[in-house]
Amino acid sequence: MAFPQTRMRRLRRNPTFRRMVRETRLSVDQLIFPMFVRPGAGVRNPIASMPGNFQFSVDTLAEESRRVAGCGVPAIMLFGIPEHKDPLGSRAYAEDGIVCRAVEAVKRAAPELCVITDVCLCEYTDHGHCGVIRTNRDGAPGVDNDATLELLVREALAHARAGADMVAPSDMMDGRVGAIRAGLDGAGFHEVPIMAYSAKYASSFYGPFRDAAESPPQFGDRSAYQMDPANAREAMRELALDIEEGADIVMVKPALAYLDIIARAAQRFDIPLAAYHVSGEFAMVKAAAANGWLDEKRAALEILTAIRRAGASLILTYWACDAARWLQEGPPVAS
């Protein structure tokens, strides 16, 4: 062959060719922006480990949600920081709780924005665990699965009543999707979909989020309910169970260190698959970029494209609004 070296490079020669043969598309339609709401008024507290992200009060969150919708981002995921915490996380399922008030305000300010609420107790419990604490068979404190389910159902119902468009349980209790589905249906909310954090790993990459949500566990860690990072086949069982129990969208979390899980899940299941590019994954790039070691825009678009390439249909990302702007500026992969 005369010029074998041109075989693969012919279609990489110019931006038009590259645009035509690009296999993966990243679109703003696929992005969900996580936001944090806390009590007060006029609050806009920068989150140090997540540059560009803030804790908002209900009023500033509503304003900000209009901006998010204006960027073309279709959905937000809401996390609440309550007025006070107690052992049973009672502010999580109070009808006048912080997330319920935030949902109402956002739906008024930006009705077209899809408001998804994180359903979990860890931000609301004084011990920082995702459920009710009981002594287990080893004589150690552990989270009581079924006692927690009741509270999660109440929390999901409170959010649905406030007008949440979708609920997203993130606690990793067994049976919570089925329990929440039954609870929603029983109260007439059969139209509210569930996005389940199905394969959620006990990950070190949640560190900055726990600062933002003020939710680190006060003793031990979450490995008695979140998944072991070493396990992949188990993730398929988690996803299958959640789908069986009625999840409308399933999620893998974190994203970047778990692209193999996303790829397997995408091949195996035919329901929309979300991936959460979490706080620590975001913070790593931000820190490197601040040092001039990485180009943030290129790194971010490369990561988001990789998550799509692995097979995620939706991505939760703290870059959602930046990415919306970057995608308008040019193609997802730098030329």
Ligand code: PBG
């Ligand atoms: C639990 C929850 C967590 C995150 C989302 N929901 C933290 C945890 O499990 O400790 C992490 C998100 C992130 O790190 O960006 N309510």
